[in-house]
Structures are given as structure tokens and as C-alpha cells.
Amino acid sequence: xxxxxxxxxxxxxxxxxxxxxxxxxxxxxxxxxxxxxxxxxxxxxxxxxxxxxxxxxxxxxxxxxxxxxxxxxxxxxxxxxxxxxxxxxxxxxxxxxxxxxxxxxxxxxxxxxxxxxxxxxxxxxxxxxxxxxxxxxxxxxxxxxxxxxxxxxxxxxxxxxxxxxxxxxxxxxxxxxxxxxxxxxxxxxxxxxxxxxxxxxxxxxxxxxxxxxxxxxxxxxxxxxxxxxxxxxxxxxxxxxxxxxxxxxxxxxxxxxxxxxxxxxxxxxxxxxxxxxxxxxxxxxxxxxxxxxxxxxxxxxxxxxxxxxxxxxxxxxxxxxxxxxxxxxxxxxxxxxxxxxxxx
Numbered sequence: 001x002x003x004x005x006x007x008x009x010x011x012x013x014x015x016x017x018x019x020x021x022x023x024x025x026x027x028x029x030x031x032x033x034x035x036x037x038x039x040x041x042x043x044x045x046x047x048x049x050x051x052x053x054x055x056x057x058x059x060x061x062x063x064x065x066x067x068x069x070x071x072x073x074x075x076x077x078x079x080x081x082x083x084x085x086x087x088x089x090x091x092x093x094x095x096x097x098x099x100x101x102x103x104x105x106x107x108x109x110x111x112x113x114x115x116x117x118x119x120x121x122x123x124x125x126x127x128x129x130x131x132x133x134x135x136x137x138x139x140x141x142x143x144x145x146x147x148x149x150x151x152x153x154x155x156x157x158x159x160x161x162x163x164x165x166x167x168x169x170x171x172x173x174x175x176x177x178x179x180x181x182x183x184x185x186x187x188x189x190x191x192x193x194x195x196x197x198x199x200x201x202x203x204x205x206x207x208x209x210x211x212x213x214x215x216x217x218x219x220x221x222x223x224x225x226x227x228x229x230x231x232x233x234x235x236x237x238x239x240x241x242x243x244x245x246x247x248x249x250x251x252x253x254x255x256x257x258x259x260x261x262x263x264x265x266x267x268x269x270x271x272x273x274x275x276x277x278x279x280x281x282x283x284x285x286x287x288x289x290x291x292x293x294x295x296x297x298x299x300x301x302x303x304x305x306x307x308x309x310x311x312x313x314x315x316x317x318x319x320x321x322x323x324x325x326x327x328x329x330x331x332x333x334x335x336x337x338x339x340x341x342x343x344x
Contacts (some may be wrong), residue, residue, distance in 0.1 A: 001026050002047070002157065002189060007056035007231040008068075009042050015054070017042050018213040024206070029183050029190045031200040034210035036238070040193045041161055043210075047191060048082050048159050051077030060157060075116040076105075080157040081150035081188075085165055087142050089149075096121065096130040099149045106153065123185070124178070140171045147178070151186060158183070159190040164199065176202055197237055209233050223268040231337040235268045240301060243270040243311045245329070247336060252329055253307040256286060261331045276328040277302065277321070285326035293321055299327035 002024040009017040017039040023029045027215030032040035045051040046066060047058060055068040060080070065073040089098050099120055105115040121127040124144040134142055144165065150158060158276050160179070164172045180203055194200060200207050201221045209216045209224065209232070216228040228234040234242040250263040261268070278285055288304040288311070295301075296315070302313045306327055313327065 001059075001061055002030075002191070003057075003059040004043075005057045005059075007043065007046065007058065008054045009039070009046060009051065010054045016213050017046075017053075018024075020213075020215055021056075022208060022215065022218050025188055025190065026189055027187055028205045029192065030204055031192045031204035031207045032152060033194060033197060033200040033207050033237075034212060036196055038210040039213040040088075040195075040210050043190060044161050044193045045161055047157075048080055049073065049078050051311065076150070078157070079155050080159055081153065081155035082138070082159045083146050083150050083163045085162045087146040087163075087166075089142060089145055091133065091135045093134070095126065095132050095134060095137070095145050095148075098134060098145055099152050102149060102153055106189070116152045116154075117148075120152040121153065124148045139167060140175070143167065143171075143175060144178070147182060151182060154186070155183065156188055158186070158188045160190065162193055162195070164194075164196075172199075179203060180182065197239065200237075209236065224329045228269065228335070232270075234335070238271070240272045240312050240314070243275070244268070244337070245270050245311070245334075246307075246309065250285065253309070258284065258329070258331070260331055261336075262333075264336050266336040266339050268336050270311075270330060270334055272301070272312045272314045274330045275311065277313060277315055277319060278326045278328060279320050279322060281326055282328060284331065285328045287326045288325055290321060290323050290325070293311050 005021050007020045017026050030064045033041050046053050052071050059065040065078050099117045126144045164175050204221050208218045211232050217233045224237045244267040248265050250261040251257040253261040286306050288306045290304050293300050300317050
């Protein structure tokens with residue numbers, strides 16, 4: 001288990017990680033998800049032992065590995081493997097040499113090292129590249145080398161810092177499957193940093209959504225969609241993201257009363273698929289002006305301006321879309337967040 005308690009990091013200009021606490025059960029796959037600058041990579045670097053926390057503690061099982069202001073345990077003694085966004089491979093070494101290096105540094109005997117290197121290369125499907133230099137292979141193959149190097153020492157904790165961001169879309173899909181397989185086969189506890197919610201939703205057992213150095217919500221992936229804890233989570237998680245519609249005193253936009261709003265005020269979460277379009281006024285509909293239409297598989301993603309706010313709807317392809325139409329908001333009671341709740 002990884003236990004983080006009141007973890008804070010301040011570089012002198014204000015905290016970038018603010019009083020974070022969470023527990024990761026053994027064998028879980030935790031994804032730290034959030035926009036650039038939210039503190040997720042800083043948390044990973046503190047887990048890896050590359051940064052010291054300003055305050056708080058980190059434990060791997062019953063071992064205290066970091067405590068406010070000092071590295072309690074050096075990075076090389078934490079039993080954590082790390083894959084960087086840049087792969088950090090040595091170009092003067094062969095593929096096998098890269099995978100072998102951390103084993104050699106750890107003082108492992110040569111016969112065991114050769115066995116571990118062979119197993120790791122086989123596991124990643126790149127055994128035939130063992131004698132090649134890393135500059136001679138593709139980006140996807142380099143990613144596999146970096147993963148093989150991480151798993152060869154058999155770490156109980158695996159850390160990933162946006163490892164797929166340099167790959168094209170097709171390779172990202174392939175490598176997501178590989179990462180899930182590696183996690184399942186090794187049984188390690190994994191912590192994965194990304195701003196890509198597709199990676200988060202497909203890989204994670206648990207997701208911590210971060211915003212401005214704080215955790216907005218810590219939950220299984222589907223709970224983030226079904227029960228977002230804040231307007232930020234509702235807007236950040238989901239494709240397309242949820243609409244946040246202003247509600248004042250029980251009325252959409254303050255002057256379109258609706259019984260399901262019952263005198264409430266705040267930001268109502270309305271999913272794109274819950275909006276309906278009509279070419280003529282109907283009870284409860286609001287006039288809308290088309291801004292953009294994006295074709296999707298069998299659907300259109302329509303962005304329209306309603307009462308000065310942009311709303312997004314998903315409608316069947318073939319729906320009539322004149323420049324001006326009407327939007328029907330749902331007649332069920334929506335989740336309503338406080339007005340001051342920050343959102344992207």
C-alpha cells in the first residue's frame with residue numbers, strides 16, 4: 001500500500017501541492033489526472049524520491065520513505081520503477097544494455113541479470129531488438145525498452161510520468177493495452193500521471209482528479225462520471241464535457257423557471273446527450289444559435305449559444321441544424337454545484 005498524508009510541496013512561490021492525503025491499496029492502478037500545472041508530476045517525483053516534500057509523509061507499506069523537508073529513503077532504495085515521458089534511454093547502449101543497467105548498478109549477479117533482461121524483453125515483445133542501439137529503433141519500440149528496463153528489477157511500485165504523450169494516436173491505443181497487461185502480470189501497485197482522461201478511464205482502478213494542487217475527487221473512474229464531486233470534475237471528466245448551466249432562484253439563466261429546479265441557485269450539470277434540439281419553440285425550450293458542428297460516428301457534436309452561454313449537445317446525424325433552433329433542457333432534477341465552485 002502507498003499512504004500519502006498531508007503532502008505539501010512549496011518551491012518558495014506558493015504551494016504547488018497542497019495538503020494531499022490518499023491511500024493506494026496493494027495492486028491498484030492509481031491515475032493522477034488533471035490539467036497542466038495541477039501538481040500531478042510533482043506528486044510522482046516525491047513518490048519516486050526525486051523531490052523532497054515540504055510537509056507531510058509518504059509510506060510504502062510500513063516503510064516511511066519521505067517526511068516533510070527530507071528524503072527519508074533514497075530513490076534507489078524505495079523499490080519503485082519509473083518511466084519518464086522522454087523514456088530517458090542511453091543512446092550509446094544497446095537495448096539489452098539499457099535494460100541491464102539498473103540490475104548491474106544494484107549488484108545483481110551476471111547470470112541472474114541475463115535471465116531478467118531476457119524475460120523483460122520477451123514480456124515486451126522486443127527480444128529481437130536486444131543487440132540494437134536505441135537510436136536505431138522507433139518511438140514505440142523505445143517506449144517498450146523503457147518499460148522493460150522498469151520491470152526487470154521487479155519493483156513492487158511502478159510510477160509512470162505521462163509515458164504515452166510522445167506517441168501517435170494508434171500507438172497510444174496499443175500501449176494502453178500493454179500497460180494494462182504489464183500491471184496485471186506483475187501485480188505491482190501503479191501510479192500513473194496524465195492529463196488524458198481516456199488513459200485515466202481505461203487504465204485506472206482509482207482516479208485522483210487534481211486542480212491547483214488539491215484533490216477535487218478520489219474515486220473509481222465511473223463514479224467520476226456518474227457522481228462528480230465538484231463543477232471542476234463535471235467539466236473536466238467526460239467526452240464531451242458536461243455543460244454547466246447557470247440556475248438562479250429556480251430558473252434556467254435566472255429567468256426561465258422550471259419546476260425541477262425548485263428555487264435552487266448554482267451551476268446545473270447537464271450532459272450533452274441529455275439536451276434535445278427542435279426547429280420550433282416548444283414548452284420549456286430555449287432559443288439557440290448554432291456555433292459549430294463536429295461529425296462523429298453516427299452523431300453530430302453541436303455547440304450552440306444559449307443566453308450568452310455555450311452549450312454542447314450530441315444529436316443523431318441527419319438532425320436538421322439551421323443557424324437558429326431551440327434547445328430543450330432536461331426535465332429531471334440535475335446535480336447543482338455551488339456558484340463559486342471553480343471549473344475549467
